[in-house]
């Protein structure tokens with residue numbers, strides 16, 4: 001099995017990270033992997049921001065909890081498990097229109113490239129609740145994203161501080177029809 005396939009098969013979501021920031025070289029590789037992602041008619045609708053400022057990550061987490069509720073059952077571990085999953089880097093993809101397929105492909109390019117570098121990732125859709133709210137406008141301005149651009153997906157990125165079991169998959173989802 002080649003290294004690319006090995007990385008795809010061993011990737012798993014990481015929700016606990018070491019505090020050390022990823023290196024600029026790693027960040028550059030992830031940027032290149034993102035930019036090289038294919039898009040429909042090469043329209044390149046995705047705008048990517050890597051957020052590496054801890055105060056911004058904490059601020060995003062606070063505004064997110066203010067929108068969804070601090071006691072919402074799914075988020076009761078907010079103190080130990082913020083929406084950015086304690087990762088030092090949060091990638092956020094925006095697009096002018098809903099371009100979920102293009103964004104998903106860019107997202108997976110980043111995730112697999114990160115895996116190949118020994119970095120952990122967690123794809124995060126839930127933070128989208130914040131970006132549907134007026135509270136997100138200040139963040140869009142700060143991140144140089146036009147107000148009308150839509151949140152697509154986010155990815156927590158950092159050095160893993162856990163090694164969870166791989167999650168099972170249904171074995172009837174793929175069929176070969178000959």
Ligand SMILES: Cc1cc2nc3c(=O)[nH]c(=O)nc-3n(C[C@H](O)[C@H](O)[C@H](O)COP(=O)(O)O)c2cc1C
Pocket residue numbers: 011012013014122123124125126127166167
């Ligand atoms: C589109 C998408 C959205 C996700 N959103 C979240 C999220 O908001 N919060 C979270 O903790 N995990 C999120 N995940 C991670 C999934 O829960 C995880 O991929 C799934 O449980 C399978 O586990 P694995 O990635 O370790 O194989 C998301 C994954 C995908 C693909």
